[in-house]
Amino acid sequence: MSTKNNRDGMSRRDFLRITATAGVGLAIGATGMAAMENTIAPEAPAGAGNEPQEERIPMYGEHQAGIITPQQRYMYLASFRITAEDRAGLTSLLRSWTKFCDLSTAGGTMKTGSNPLLPPDDTGETLDLPASGLTVTFGFGPTLFSADGKDRFGIAGKMPRFLKDIPRMPKDNLDPLLSGGDICIQVCAEDQQVAFHAVRNFIRLATGSATVNWMQEGFISGGSSGQTPRNLFGFKDGTANGLHQTEQGYKDVIWAGDDEPAWMKGGTYMAYRKVRMLLEIWDRASLSDQEDTFGRYKESGASYGRKGEFDEADPSKMPATAHVRLAKEAGRLIHRRGYSYSDGIDPRTGNVNAGLLFISFQKNPEEQLVPMLKLMQSKDALNEYTSHVASGLFACPGGLREGQYIGQSLLES
Amino acid sequence: MSTKNNRDGMSRRDFLRITATAGVGLAIGATGMAAMENTIAPEAPAGAGNEPQEERIPMYGEHQAGIITPQQRYMYLASFRITAEDRAGLTSLLRSWTKFCDLSTAGGTMKTGSNPLLPPDDTGETLDLPASGLTVTFGFGPTLFSADGKDRFGIAGKMPRFLKDIPRMPKDNLDPLLSGGDICIQVCAEDQQVAFHAVRNFIRLATGSATVNWMQEGFISGGSSGQTPRNLFGFKDGTANGLHQTEQGYKDVIWAGDDEPAWMKGGTYMAYRKVRMLLEIWDRASLSDQEDTFGRYKESGASYGRKGEFDEADPSKMPATAHVRLAKEAGRLIHRRGYSYSDGIDPRTGNVNAGLLFISFQKNPEEQLVPMLKLMQSKDALNEYTSHVASGLFACPGGLREGQYIGQSLLES
Numbered sequence: 001m002s003t004k005n006n007r008d009g010m011s012r013r014d015f016l017r018i019t020a021t022a023g024v025g026l027a028i029g030a031t032g033m034a035a036m037e038n039t040i041a042p043e044a045p046a047g048a049g050n051e052p053q054e055e056r057i058p059m060y061g062e063h064q065a066g067i068i069t070p071q072q073r074y075m076y077l078a079s080f081r082i083t084a085e086d087r088a089g090l091t092s093l094l095r096s097w098t099k100f101c102d103l104s105t106a107g108g109t110m111k112t113g114s115n116p117l118l119p120p121d122d123t124g125e126t127l128d129l130p131a132s133g134l135t136v137t138f139g140f141g142p143t144l145f146s147a148d149g150k151d152r153f154g155i156a157g158k159m160p161r162f163l164k165d166i167p168r169m170p171k172d173n174l175d176p177l178l179s180g181g182d183i184c185i186q187v188c189a190e191d192q193q194v195a196f197h198a199v200r201n202f203i204r205l206a207t208g209s210a211t212v213n214w215m216q217e218g219f220i221s222g223g224s225s226g227q228t229p230r231n232l233f234g235f236k237d238g239t240a241n242g243l244h245q246t247e248q249g250y251k252d253v254i255w256a257g258d259d260e261p262a263w264m265k266g267g268t269y270m271a272y273r274k275v276r277m278l279l280e281i282w283d284r285a286s287l288s289d290q291e292d293t294f295g296r297y298k299e300s301g302a303s304y305g306r307k308g309e310f311d312e313a314d315p316s317k318m319p320a321t322a323h324v325r326l327a328k329e330a331g332r333l334i335h336r337r338g339y340s341y342s343d344g345i346d347p348r349t350g351n352v353n354a355g356l357l358f359i360s361f362q363k364n365p366e367e368q369l370v371p372m373l374k375l376m377q378s379k380d381a382l383n384e385y386t387s388h389v390a391s392g393l394f395a396c397p398g399g400l401r402e403g404q405y406i407g408q409s410l411l412e413s
Numbered sequence: 414m415s416t417k418n419n420r421d422g423m424s425r426r427d428f429l430r431i432t433a434t435a436g437v438g439l440a441i442g443a444t445g446m447a448a449m450e451n452t453i454a455p456e457a458p459a460g461a462g463n464e465p466q467e468e469r470i471p472m473y474g475e476h477q478a479g480i481i482t483p484q485q486r487y488m489y490l491a492s493f494r495i496t497a498e499d500r501a502g503l504t505s506l507l508r509s510w511t512k513f514c515d516l517s518t519a520g521g522t523m524k525t526g527s528n529p530l531l532p533p534d535d536t537g538e539t540l541d542l543p544a545s546g547l548t549v550t551f552g553f554g555p556t557l558f559s560a561d562g563k564d565r566f567g568i569a570g571k572m573p574r575f576l577k578d579i580p581r582m583p584k585d586n587l588d589p590l591l592s593g594g595d596i597c598i599q600v601c602a603e604d605q606q607v608a609f610h611a612v613r614n615f616i617r618l619a620t621g622s623a624t625v626n627w628m629q630e631g632f633i634s635g636g637s638s639g640q641t642p643r644n645l646f647g648f649k650d651g652t653a654n655g656l657h658q659t660e661q662g663y664k665d666v667i668w669a670g671d672d673e674p675a676w677m678k679g680g681t682y683m684a685y686r687k688v689r690m691l692l693e694i695w696d697r698a699s700l701s702d703q704e705d706t707f708g709r710y711k712e713s714g715a716s717y718g719r720k721g722e723f724d725e726a727d728p729s730k731m732p733a734t735a736h737v738r739l740a741k742e743a744g745r746l747i748h749r750r751g752y753s754y755s756d757g758i759d760p761r762t763g764n765v766n767a768g769l770l771f772i773s774f775q776k777n778p779e780e781q782l783v784p785m786l787k788l789m790q791s792k793d794a795l796n797e798y799t800s801h802v803a804s805g806l807f808a809c810p811g812g813l814r815e816g817q818y819i820g821q822s823l824l825e826s
Contacts, residue, residue, distance in 0.1 A: 124647020234537020
């Protein structure tokens with residue numbers, strides 16, 4: 001009882017043929033795109049190709065996609081606990097995930113099944129949809145290397161230098177069920193259904209090898225038109241990324257140093273903090289309280305005493321507890337790639353359950369991120385309106401060449 | 414400590430000026446758009462204007478927007494309990510909501526505040542964003558008219574004919590905290606941040622007059638390119654809408670009859686069912702089991718024995734328990750406008766918490782919807798893979814003229 005036409009779905013070969021026909025314009029690599037980005041000012045439109053839905057962002061290159069890629073509008077983060085008992089099992093999972101990545105970031109789907117008596121290879125909800133700028137970024141948590149003193153996969157000796165949980169902060173209110181994990185996958189796309197399809201199939205392909213710990217979805221708007229997106233407090237968020245968006249800047253801020261294990265070359269650390277925003281309290285604060293809290297004007301995004309969003313901040317013009325002042329005083333840059341979230345109504349309080357998925361990439365979280373978090377948790381005026389409810393730190397390996405699988409340089413070197 | 418430039422945000426007058434400059438093309442009314450839709454086949458692109466982000470869908474007309482409006486990609490549903498004690502309090506809330514609707518559907522925002530000592534009138538997260546096809550649809554629940562035998566607002570005599578909770582079905586697993594409500598607001602937009610901004614401000618403006626019971630977000634993809642969106646089982650969902658998309662069809666299927674109270678003229682009933690989909694079980698079913706469950710081919714969307722998605726279904730070709738066969742046997746049409754949802758991981762089972770927000774509009778839920786639900790809950794093969802977890806029925810009043818407020822015809826006639 002199956003139609004025959006188009007039953008095979010789109011194969012990788014179909015995709016290569018289509019790409020060749022459509023020309024190079026559709027398939028600018030993440031690296032190539034970043035190089036282009038580096039030459040334009042942060043104000044300029046990022047996804048200027050105008051057809052973001054059709055856009056394919058290849059997964060191969062010096063770095064993984066989804067790190068310096070201009071932010072897509074939707075994101076899922078999923079964290080997994082590996083249940084495979086040995087390196088062969090882990091390798092098999094990573095190969096299978098990589099194969100799915102290759103196909104889905106190219107806008108293809110797996111066969112829905114030539115044998116009607118078997119489950120389809122693909123869940124099918126993106127059969128009619130283009131790649132939509134899909135990217136997938138893998139990060140490895142500390143417990144992948146060593147858990148309960150056990151070196152499960154024989155890789156404890158290749159632990160990256162700075163990979164450990166972000167230290168507990170005095171005001172943390174973390175839910176362990178929503179934090180950490182052996183492997184974290186960040187999926188981003190311009191279309192939520194495309195992003196959901198990817199994360200759901202990563203979960204499906206993990207059956208027998210890994211279980212999902214938690215999954216979190218997020219959204220932003222404005223990024224693809226080159227504007228700095230606004231967070232749910234109504235303030236621009238990520239303005240300071242403009243300070244390092246050059247090749248040298250990325251090297252200084254994001255990419256792992258030469259003193260890391262070889263498999264981290266071209267890699268970085270991804271930090272995650274789920275920050276609940278107390279919207280009802282914020283919305284009752286006066287405009288000047290809100291602006292004093294950030295040290296920025298709400299509408300323009302300019303910091304106090306400045307006119308333009310990207311004018312250099314002058315901490316002396318801001319209250320001592322202003323968020324931007326403290327970030328500036330911490331003195332180190334990070335690469336922000338955050339999303340907003342809304343999780344319905346909190347049944348305990350009747351308040352909106354929403355906030356910020358803080359995601360940052362940095363070469364050295366101990367120097368760049370942890371001191372900033374500590375300073376902010378002790379002094380930041382924002383603490384009155386926020387609560388950190390989940391946390392994670394993951395080491396993202398460098399990029400792949402076609403034919404390799406994610407983590408191969410860690411598992412086979 | 415405030416910038417002066419652009420401090421006033423965009424006023425309604427600014428918007429009217431911009432609209433006049435930009436020309437009529439940007440501002441096709443919901444009714445006008447529906448009229449256009451009626452003349453084209455369901456396969457043709459719906460949002461063919463190509464710049465859906467800029468699109469403004471005016472809220473005024475014979476019917477509320479968001480009912481026969483081509484489906485936008487994001488939706489929030491929010492349900493409220495009115496705490497205002499009298500008709501004056503309720504009227505004041507509805508006036509305030511209407512004013513915000515008028516501004517936000519036009520792509521404007523309220524002033525962020527000329528007095529820095531007061532909270533901003535607008536939360537600000539859409540300051541840089543266009544209208545993005547925003548629509549707002551209000552529905553009134555049975556308890557607004559009469560709760561615990563009390564006629565709180567003096568409108569019990571104007572109860573619509575079919576407004577009562579959907580009867581309990583044998584397989585229901587409803588959470589009362591996520592069901593029903595005095596007033597339900599459906600917000601739809603092409604941009605999730607624009608939709609979130611609207612629902613959040615409805616909640617904010619309700620302070621002191623209403624509390625929010627529950628809020629649910631949903632997404633689809635494919636609708637705006639004229640394709641029938643696929644649900645999370647990978648099947649096309651909403652194909653049968655093609656059977657009534659003419660002016661007469663809308664009249665027969667959606668718009669309230671002449672025997673309803675006057676304020677329901679041009680109105681309809683909105684039904685809501687939150688249907689959890691057991692994705693992990695579904696994904697293990699064979700392709701032929703999946704296709705037998707719906708009575709449709711997965712890829713093409715054609716019903717069994719047919720070739721094209723829109724070819725008339727022949728129940729005799731399908732298994733007796735097929736979803737499409739039972740819908741056909743129920744014999745009545747409804748107007749589907751569903752969305753998918755994903756709510757993270759269910760902590761009890763470790764499974765993905767996702768599914769379908771079934772939303773339908775119909776003139777007579779007792780004849781069109783309830784028998785179909787009953788037939789399906791007793792026989793539908795889909796029951797093996799789904800669970801109904803929330804429910805609601807709301808009466809949507811007819812459309813507004815500029816200067817009126819939503820519900821005015823109910824409260825003042």
